[in-house]
Amino acid sequence: MKPILIYVASEDWAFVSHRLPMARAARDAGFDVHVATSVGSSADAIRAEGFTIHPIPFRRGGLSPLSAISTILALRKIKRTLSPSIVHHVGMQICVLGGISSLGMTTPQVNAMTGLGYAFTSTTARALLLRIVIAVALRFLLNRDHAIFLVQNPDDRAALETIGIDPNRLVRIPGSGVDTDKLLPMPEPAGPITVGFAGRLLTSKGIRALVGAHRILRALGVDVRLRIAGDPDLANPDSVSFEDAKQWNNEPGITWLGHVYDITSLWRDSHIAALPSHREGLPKSLLEAAACARPLIATDAPGCREIAIHDQTGLLVPIENPQALADAIGKLATSPELRMRYGAAARRLVVEKMSAQAIGAAIVDLYNEQIQRTS
Template identity: 30%
Template sequence: MKKILFNITEDWFFCSHFLERALAAKKKGYSIAVISKENNHKKLIENNGISFYPVPYNRKSINPIYEFSILFRIIRLYKKIQPDIVHHVAAKPIIYGSIAAKLNKIKSVLNAPVGLGFVFSSGSIKARILRPILKFLLKKFINSHIGENMRNKVVFENYDDLNYFIEMGAVNPKYGCVIKGAGVKVKKILESKKIRNKPTITLVARMLKDKGVLEFVSAARQLKANKINARFLLVGDIDPYNPSSLEKSTLKKWNDERIINWLGWVNNIEGVLKETDILCLPSYREGLPKALIEGAAFGLPIVTTDTVGCRDVVEDGVNGFLVPIKNIDKLANRLSELIKNKTLREKMGKESHKIALSKFSSSIINSETLKLYDELFFESHF
């Protein structure tokens, strides 16, 4: 049987960004397995007929002894599973998985450096120290293992990242490509939306500084001080394994002060988006944020930053606004413009839906991913 192995740091991220594509591949006759840290999603993965192998990835760890133990565990698992294709997602799986694939003579490797995370987006001392090390390792491993069939692929979520790695000399343009994010289900006809006098502005993300949460809260504070009538929601949990994570006490304090409403983790994100009028993500850097794609699919106007990944979803002045990173005044001004103008919100929301339907629907993303899998499998067997 044709076998694909996903190597990914978090089980929840597999479910949110890759489960649908894995099930599409399963439907086409592929056997699917996942190597990941076990959080709360193992049962969901296994209930979908996918084998799960726990590996205790620690995204904060730089302990060499611990990291070598993870590498050896992955090497043993690759030898046991013997997949036809391995799909590595994010930095550690790419580095460790490429070594394991090389040693086990895996036929085809697909590396996906999604997001690039804290090390590339943060200006902290730790990030600045780690960045050149991670760049060196990615340059060494992202395109070095070309599989027994000599057709390794490197998949990015946006062209900014693809071009960055090509210019860095890490990726051969022949083997680099772009698949725009995780894909979402988009209804062909946009449901009519009630235009509220007191609109709700929502930020959906992990509660990280690098997601622009501080800027969002500061803009909310500024708008409320100016008597702008709106409700501000933060939707998402903290991430203790990310150095950029906010503290729960900080979020609760803002909530108690009624600057924002912090909902924490929400299973039914559709319910939240149905009650949202404007989606906001002032992130410092993204791969291609699923929250923005979901908001576009629901026909929401979007205010986000003019940065990698975010500008792939928003055309400035068409379906939303792009603002400079960390610029609270411009963020507040653009939000205010949409809060006060119902007609503009409705117009931009319709444009968001058109963009989601034409670029980011699950059918498009699943088809592009399956085409890659089939290409890799065919070239390694025939």
């Protein structure tokens, strides 16, 4: 019989967007892949891959104990019914709830920290309290013999060690994999220099700083365009409102596109990719832009600097510094040579270290290693 692998993800669209390369590699390596998630519009896409989907009640960002209990009970039932060979929890909230649902079980767990999120980027009282609660929960729920933590960058590894996670349980794999056969280098578009942004519209993703940088450049008479792909995330306290996002369309040179299904269209129409985020795991938007040979602008922050390497694949700027961001955009806007050099280097980095093939092979090796270690 095929070994059963269960992915537990917050929402079906998030699994499709961020976990397909890993899941496909596991399927191709002989695993029977199951996905436990909150079901929405992407369920058919999951089934089309040959994966079995299991609906669970889940509300991302929710703090209701009753809601958490229903999620825990649903996951526990699925795990007891399937008796999986390994379980892959995705995201901080899922890792905590999944850890509770696995109490008393010895099934190997991969707990993927895809970026430490709002609790670790915000300085509000609520975030600080959440950070304490999360630290305690992770130490006592997941610091167990059959569990490991999967991180995407060295900074997140160090942060988890700081809150008491056993270093021997920490494994780093850089990202979730990018299809470099589908995302290919593109020629620059004609027309004014255009900066592309792809991501949730959160202050912590740097979207307000990026809009501020664009305003600085326009005030100086620089004809730079900004195309914003993504929606507000009202489950996150850091989110921009829909009203603010709509207002950007009224500013000269800014286009808010909303959710973009074909991300290649954004990079085809952009000269530069920007993500001035406060903290990332390893940002998918920059990985995809790099695969398309676009130069990168990002903040010198965890996760971002793993792909946006200063003066190699792009430029790094301080967090929440619109002036420095405007200066970086202006520098690339006036230098076709820099854009071409950085874009080519970004493409090479993704192909060599962060492709779907490389990440898929690494995750399958990790699954097999954990199954053998705990058998």
